[in-house]
Amino acid sequence: MCLAQSTTNSTSDKNIKVWRPDDNTSPSPAQPGSSEIYRPDILTTIEATIKELDSELRELSLDIHAHPELGFKEFHAHDAYTAFIAKQGFEVTKHLHLETAWQAIYTHGSGGRTIGINSEMDALPSIGHACGHNLIGISGVAVACALKTALEKHNISGKIVLLGTPGYNNISALRQQIRPTHRIHGIFEQGKNWAINIIPDYAKFQCLVRAPTLKEVKETSKRVTKCFEAAGLATGCEVKINNEGSLSEIRQNSTLGTSGGEVANIVLNKYGDIDYEWGIKSASTDFGNITYALPSLHPGFAIPTIVDGGNHTPGFTESAALPAAHYACLDVSKALAATAVRVLLDDDFYAEANLHLLLCHYTSADMPLQVRRTYEEDEKERDSF
Secondary structure (H helix, E strand, C coil): CEECCEEECCCCCCCCCCCCCCCCCCCCCCCCCCCCCCCHHHHHHHHHHHHHCHHHHHHHHHHHHHCCCCCCCCHHHHHHHHHHHHHCCCEEECCCCCCCCEEEEEEECCCCEEEEEEEECCCECCCECCCCHHHHHHHHHHHHHHHHHHHHHCCCCEEEEEEEECCCCCCCCCCEECCCCCEEEEEEECCCCCCCCCCCCCCEEEEEEECCCHHHHHHHHHHHHHHHHHHHHHHCCCCCCCCCCCCCCCCCCCCCCCCCCHHHHHHHHHCCCCCCCCCCCCCCCCHHHHCCCCCEECCEEECCCCCCCCCCCHHHHHHCCCHHHHHHHHHHHHHHHHHHHHHHHCHHHHHHHHHHHHHCCCCCCCCCHHHHHHHHHHHHHHHHC
């Protein structure tokens, strides 16, 4: 199983109540959890561990927040995270394939399943941690540390793999729309000796195509490529196109986390409300590729923000350092760690998560009859997230 996450503010829709830092009351569950919590004794261990690490995790988060670094250049974050997690008894590999990537592993007992956790580290140009990656990063650390303690105290066999990763491929400036759900983002990179009254002999244009599915991305990319080729013909320029690859769409595993899933159930029972509409369903991230290979979950969690201080704004950068954001991060970390424990211990639960993974590889046309009904229910669930 693999876990990753993102931060978000609540929707700005006026019909939906948004919790702000200056509100008199904290958000409360709209409905109780749909079922009892699995192994509440282990959840108690997880909560106690994260509470014990609270101040250290807060210090780490603020350190990362104060030192924003762009993707593939997170040298300070690399050193800060690896030093912290090594002190917690993990076997750490620095500079894993990339200068700023790292890996921390802990194994308890013999056999058992493997839990993978991702900690995002990069910031945005000019505005710092406006994605809240300081929170996402420490959440991965919190999940790993709480899970380690749970394995030790309750003698659970399993392996924890925590990865520090360089980040998303997001471009926030929307330039053009094809379908309402398709996006094309682009930016010109200035060449040498550019001037407004001179036609340059060389220019570079970076382009990102986004769509709900990989199939749609490829279809739209073909149309974009023809635009580039046509521009070359029209201007008498040579056009060279480098395709850096595609990212698959995110397929949330509904057993692990979405409506009726384990993370949602724990949060509703213990920590607050769930907003199924404003999750992580539209992000551009290579985590989507993982969701086709492993039972995976990429949830989002909300932090209180100023009005109009959504993701990728200076206001969100400030909000990502608030104490309330820190504790929202720790709450979702508890739910994620408890979900990982159930994957390790509950064979039926693990089998169900694998079934949902299997269904992602079928279309309704070629699906075995015995799983078509389950697929249709699962598809409806994914669409609602």
